[in-house]
């Protein structure tokens with residue numbers, strides 16, 4: 728598939744990398760970019776051999792510096808709602824993709840860029856990364872889930888402070904408050920992402936997919952029902968050849984060879 732605003736490549740077997748590629752506008756998200764992100768996620772979703780997805784931004788300076796302000800400035804309410812729904816659609820597709828999705832944040836992750844990173848399963852950031860929700864500086868609220876996903880990740884008080892002040896958080900603070908899982912030197916970011924993706928790809932694929940789905944869906948369920956879902960998922964993994972192979976390999980003291988079925 729041809730894309731103009733993103734690049735979707737497969738650096739290794741089973742590992743996809745989606746790069747937002749508008750470096751002249753610091754990878755700002757316009758409507759076409761959001762649609763391309765949604766299309767790319769659908770493409771990855773169709774690939775049974777996919778094991779992990781990395782999401783990053785082109786260039787040295789930005790992951791994504793926000794929704795495209797040039798496009799938004801003339802919006803009336805109807806355009807704004809359509810744009811916001813477009814963003815929600817793309818980010819929800821990312822969140823519900825039954826594969827681990829890791830954001831590799833290489834620079835500014837502001838507004839819609841921070842929200843894109845928040846829709847990924849976790850964030851690995853360069854020591855130069857900066858995060859923030861500066862929408863209030865522009866007289867708008869966050870439009871792609873920031874008011875919901877940020878408090879769920881870092882807690883209500885910290886999130887609300889960032890959302891109403893627009894304060895920019897540097898990488899070390901982002902690590903301290905649990906916004907990112909890991910910091911690495913800028914030149915190590917892609918390789919670190921690939922190492923993590925490789926580790927994931929070496930595990931039982933059905934188990935990995937179900938684990939993501941359990942964690943994702945369980946957040947919106949009560950504990951008893953979520954644990955019941957987990958029991959069903961566990962039962963399902965015991966119907967796979969991979970479960971037999973994984974446990975046999977442990978007892979034989981050798982690495983497992985998983986087939987994804």
Ligand code: DAK
Nearest residue numbers: 752753755792793794795796797807811837838839869870
């Ligand atoms: N949109 C469009 N262009 C952007 C951009 C953005 N968000 N951020 C940067 N650019 C462009 C700049 O205009 C500039 O373009 P040229 O002038 O070269 O043509 C180019 O990228 C380089 O930027 P700077 O020259 O400004 O670079 P600096 O290093 O000086 O500054 C910066 C970097 C990241 C501090 C600065 O660019 C900046 O403050 N950018 C804006 C950050 C920001 O405010 N982000 C949040 C955007 S608002 C909603 C839907 C969605 C949203 C809200 C509501 N609804 C529908 C309800 C989401 C909102 C946002 O994300």
